[in-house]
Amino acid sequence: MEEEKGEEYLFKVVLIGDSAVGKSNLLSRFARNEFDANSKATIGVEFQTQVVEIDGKEIKAQIWDTAGQERFRAVTSAYYRGAVGALVVYDITRRGTFDSINRWLQELTTQNDSTIARMLVGNKCDLENIREVSTEEGKSLAEAEGLFFMETSALDSTNVQTAFEIVIHEIYDNISRKILNSDSYKAELSANGVSLVNGAGSKQSSCCSR
Template sequence: MMTYADEEQIEDYLFKIVLIGDSAVGKSNLLARYARNEFYPNSKSTIGVEFQTQTMGIDGKEIKAQIWDTAGQERFRAVTSAYYRGAVGALVVYDISRRQTFENISRWLDELHTYSDMSVVTVLVGNKSDLKDVREVSVEEGTAFAESRNLCFIETSALDSTNVQLAFQTLVKEIYNVLSRKVFFYQEQKPDAKLINGKTVVLQEKDIESEEKPTRKAWCCSG
């Protein structure tokens, strides 16, 4: 979503990002570490939806990331279209020490694509990289899966903070880059379009259907 004020003001961006994945893979602790630099070793799932808002600057623009956490709903298969609606980015998280959580990633991606109402920039996250002694999913497996689905890939540890900031910041920057390309293309195709003060502009796929879509290979940063 891109909101335009008047021409003299800097554009503000609000990106809705969702955290998805099996229960107990560390989604809430990833968000707590990123937003508040906190970690809860004995945290229990909270029923409901929680979100944190973080702000960062890119190219002189103020970017607000509203990051949503399922907060335990995934245990009851209660994550629905309302949670995904409006999301432009997603961190899909598994636990490197529990293979089943990795094998369930395809289901989460299918659900994301089913319920989201637009193309969603996605990063695959292998969390709990500190648990090297009990690892069940290799970096190579994570990378290969990400490549097969054209996703970015990164391993993190909410416990020791490894790559947590990088994961969120990379996702936000990639969303910004994708949106910037779409806005540029939209303005090139429709130079006479007028932006009305205060109007929220949502770019639809039909507006960019003839745009060349660059192939993006998966990358891995396991720190």
């Protein structure tokens, strides 16, 4: 019975960054292994839930794709609430999207005061011939801000799975450490919109994998 597995985790992860850096395609590549060359700008927010197994435990990552356009910023601020992970995305072929990263990081910090696993993602690395931001610049910024760093291509799948899995593993490690330090952390998780359900008393444990 699945009830015997113990805890069940649900982590909220947000994708942020300027419009058209490829956030929606990163998500669709990770969640469904799909890529849409004609994908339209996200309006408001969309999310997908993906199941990952860590240490024999079933982890559900609820990944939110937020609109990058300036006019939707007020709408999307609510979606930072309860997030325990973030992929901050820029397009390696558009320097302006890289220059915006500090603003996105600041917004993330302002909107979310919990420990959050953060990764800087330089997307569209398949377009090496029109690159405007070097890998070294991405690494330097990530080191300065204490972020994980990876270059990805949603088009050809390069590093997409790995980027999401690193963030999910880091969230799991963060939360495991806190659980060891505090029995009351389960209540905090629920309050933050992140659930950690004890399988022994849960009837929801069997509704997970699809």
